[in-house]
Structures are given as structure tokens and as C-alpha cells.
Amino acid sequence: MHTYSSKLLEEVVEEFATLPGIGKKTALRLVLHLLKQEKRDVEHFGRTILRMKEEIVTCRECHNISDSDVCHICSDPYRDKQTICVVESIRDVMSIENTQQFTGVYHVLGGIISPMDGIGPADLTIESLVNRVKTGGCREVILALSTTMEGDTTNFYIYRRLQEYPVTITTLARGVAIGDDLEYADEVTLGRSLLNRTSFEETFKHSKHGT
């Protein structure tokens, strides 16, 4: 559509346009912005991308993104290695870390089982999770996956794979979000939160720690 006055410019725009949510127009805006910057800054930008792919590795324990062989969470002596929280992606690790409520370690699956997208158990790090449970002194595995059909399928698959080991398997509590109006909660969530109602004392105890 666009008539580029430079082949190279076109090439850079095409590269940016491969990023998710970035169309040709946005890509052009980003590239023209970069072109206006100091040479040093743009070089730093390019080199950081090159370094990223070379130096960022995944933790051999939990598969989280890491600068070293074992990530800073797995190598932290104060983290409880007996509790493993299974998540879909490193973004979920960030979300849970932000709550500052979890002191255990993680296991990043790298996705969820989704036959529609051609992702089976073998494409995820489930085997490695089974190994961790088999060899380590793990006592609890918390399944913190999406509350979708794919998430439930993956939960169930992992549950079956871990059944033979002496480990407690739990999932995140599901219910009405804090701050939400009951009126706007969907009926499935509302129904579940009625079924899994907790004693008032327990709810109160937790809310004292802040939400």
C-alpha cells in the first residue's frame, strides 16, 4: 500500500509489523520515531534485542525466564521448595509474584493443552513437572491455570499424572472477584462460589492481611 522511498525502511517496517497487534501504520510510526533518535540509542535498542535472544535462558528447574541456569526464585533459600505453583506462562509468574502472597516455587508449562491449536501434553513441560514431583520433596502442587476449558483439561491431565505420588494437588479458589458487584458476576462463577462457600471467620482472617 505504502510507497517507501527506501528499501531498507520498508524492511524494518515489515519486521515491526510481524509483532502482535502492530499493523503497518503503527510499525511505520515506530520506525520513523527510531530514525529520529540518536544513533547511540538506536544501536543500544538493536543490540539489546540481539543480546536478549543470546543470553536469556529458561531456568532448568521451573522453566521460568532467567539470566542464569537456575532462576532467582528457585535459587532463593527462603522460598519453600515443597510447594510448586503450576502456571501457563512467565506472565502468570509475574502476576502471582506481584501479589506478594506466595512463597513457594513455580513451574512454567509454556502453554496449556489445546487440541484446537495443536498443543498436546508433549509440547509442554509436564514431564519435567512429574520428574520434579518424583524426585524432590514436593508436598503440594497448586494448579494455577486459566479457568477455561483448556485450563480444566490441562488441570485434569496433570492431576492424573501426579495421582500416584504422595502430593496434595490444589487449584486456585474460584469465586466472585473482590470489589465486584454480585449483580455482574456470571452465574457459573456465582454458583461455584456458593457451593464452595467458606466460613466467615476464615474470610475475615484473610482480609486482615489486606487484599
Place this chain on the structure above:
Amino acid sequence: MHTYSSKLLEEVVEEFATLPGIGKKTALRLVLHLLKQEKRDVEHFGRTILRMKEEIVTCRECHNISDSDVCHICSDPYRDKQTICVVESIRDVMSIENTQQFTGVYHVLGGIISPMDGIGPADLTIESLVNRVKTGGCREVILALSTTMEGDTTNFYIYRRLQEYPVTITTLARGVAIGDDLEYADEVTLGRSLLNRTSFEETFKHSKHGT
């Protein structure tokens, strides 16, 4: 806000977040996408950015972005060198080229006079434009700047600088956009398009070429 598990990851996210319209969340999404790609592709991405800043130059004639000393428009023997269209940025060159209605050459100012942003005539390529008019066989200068206060100021400044040379100075026609409902045209535009009304035959003649 985010707890990054890798210093380098954080660095790349920060770099992306400096781009216009890209916040931390979007930056993280882009970087995680890049991390999932093949090493070869990411390297190509980084290297293209590095090459861009090294190899892309501005045309010494019109200041358009170019792969060589003189851009492909200025070096095209079929373009009419006697008609120079003055625009603000290379994006405007692209827009006008896309219309396929212009066969002359361009002059990219690199901005418009805007005292509020501290941009004066000396920050733009106006001197170079005056030189082109002075030395070359230019017959018409088309001022194709934004129809804003800053655009009008710049138009007027250029007009005064070129007054002494035997050159016709024109501006883009201003009026109701094609396809627009009269109801929604602003009153200034509508008033001007009434004042500068054109003969029906002329309008009809142009619309035959397709809009």
C-alpha cells in the same frame, strides 16, 4: 510494578516502552513474542534495526529518506523537476505518492515552524529549499503543509523567502473532503470552500480521472 525474573528481559521491555504509544504491558507482550521466535528471526530483527540507522540517509536534494545519496524520486528522469512539492515529513511524501497524481519532486522540511515546541525556521530545511529555487529551473512550489496555525505560519514564511524569485507559489486546495457529509464539515472549511468554489466543469473534469 512488574517483577521481572531476568534483568535483561526488563531492559528489553524498557527499550520497547520508549517507543511512542507502547506502554510497559504492550512492550512485555512484544518482547515475550520475540522470545518465542526462532533465534535467526530475532537476530534478523535486531540487525535490521542496526543497519537502518547506519545505512538510511536523507536525499541531498529533497531530504526524503533514501538508500542512496539522491533518492529514487529525485533521480527519476521522468519526474518533473520544475515542480517542487513542499511537505512536512516523509510520511506526507508517502501519502501524496499513494495518490499517484503527482509527477513532480518533493522537498521535506523535517517539521513545521512551531514556537511552542521551540522549532524555528533554522531547524527546518528551508534554506536548502531557497537554494534549490535559486539555482534550479523551478517554476512552481506547491506548499502542502498541515492546515493548522503552524502550517500557515510556515507557509507564510516560505512564501516571503521565495517572493523574490520567479516562481509560482501554490497551496493545496482546501475544502470539503470527498465523501464527507456537509452537515459534519466544520464551518471554517465550509466557508473557505464556498469562497474558493470551482466551476462545475472543472470539478467534473477531475472526477473523471477517479478520486
